[in-house]
Amino acid sequence: MPPAPLHPVRPSPLVEQVVDRLRAQITGGHWPVGTRLPGETTLARDLGVGRSTVREALRALTGAGLLRPRQGAGVFVIATEPAEDWPTRLRRAAVTDVYEVRTAVEVHAARLAARRRTPEDVAAITRALDGRRAAAAHDDRAFVDADIAFHAAVVAAAHNPVLADLFTEFVPVLRAGLVDLLALTGRRTEDPNTADAAHAALLRAVADGDAEAAAEIPAEELADPFPEPARESGDSAPD
Known part of the structure; x- marks a missing residue:
C-alpha cells in the first residue's frame, strides 16, 4: 500500500x-x-x-x-501498536499474578534488609508495625494501608532503589486486591490484627540480621493467599 x-x-x-x-x-x-x-x-x-x-x-x-x-x-x-506501559499493564493484570511477583520482590527485599538495615531502618519498621497494630481498630482500607506501609518500610531497608520503585508500582493494585481479599475471606472478623505475629517476627529477623529467617517469613505469609474461588473467577484488579 x-x-x-x-x-x-x-x-x-x-x-x-x-x-x-x-x-x-x-x-x-x-x-x-x-x-x-x-x-x-x-x-x-x-x-x-x-x-x-x-x-x-x-x-x-x-x-x-x-x-x-x-x-x-x-x-x-518496529510495531504498529503502542507498547503498553508498566502501570497500565499492572492495572490490567490479575491480582493473583501481581501477588506472585510481589512475593518474589518482598522475599528478596527482606533478605537484603536483614543484611543492610541501619538503626534508622529498624526504627522505621518498628513505627510501621505500631501503625499496623493501631490500624487494627479501623476498617479494612485503613488496615491495608498500614500493612502496605509496614512492607514498604522493609523494602526500603533493602537499600535497592529498583526494588523500592517496583514495590511502589505494585501498591495501587495490591491495595485494591488486599481490600477485596479481606472482604472475601472475612479474615479480620475474629482477628482484627491478622498476621501480627508474622510481622513482628519479620521485624525481629531484620533487626537481628538473620537474612534467611527474614526471607522465610514473607515467603510463608504470602504463599497462596487467594482461595480457589478467587482464582477461578479470573478477577482482575479494577482499572
Whole structure:
C-alpha cells in the first residue's frame, strides 16, 4: 500500500500534531513494520515544521515502542501498536499474578534488609508495625494501608532503589486486591490484627540480621493467599 501523502500541520502544539500524524501513518499500515521512515529533512519539509520538531516526535514514538533508530541506517517501524506501559499493564493484570511477583520482590527485599538495615531502618519498621497494630481498630482500607506501609518500610531497608520503585508500582493494585481479599475471606472478623505475629517476627529477623529467617517469613505469609474461588473467577484488579 503506497504511503498516504503528508500535509503540513497547523502551528502549536507542533510536536503533538506531528506525533499524531506519524502515528496515524504507522497504525494505518502506510508504513508497515520494517519500513525505514523518510529522513528528518524530508519529514520536516512534508509536514511544514522544523527538524527539531520532527526529532522530538520521533523520540516520542520511539518511547511508545513504535520506532527504533539504527545507527547509520535511519529510523525503522518496529510495531504498529503502542507498547503498553508498566502501570497500565499492572492495572490490567490479575491480582493473583501481581501477588506472585510481589512475593518474589518482598522475599528478596527482606533478605537484603536483614543484611543492610541501619538503626534508622529498624526504627522505621518498628513505627510501621505500631501503625499496623493501631490500624487494627479501623476498617479494612485503613488496615491495608498500614500493612502496605509496614512492607514498604522493609523494602526500603533493602537499600535497592529498583526494588523500592517496583514495590511502589505494585501498591495501587495490591491495595485494591488486599481490600477485596479481606472482604472475601472475612479474615479480620475474629482477628482484627491478622498476621501480627508474622510481622513482628519479620521485624525481629531484620533487626537481628538473620537474612534467611527474614526471607522465610514473607515467603510463608504470602504463599497462596487467594482461595480457589478467587482464582477461578479470573478477577482482575479494577482499572
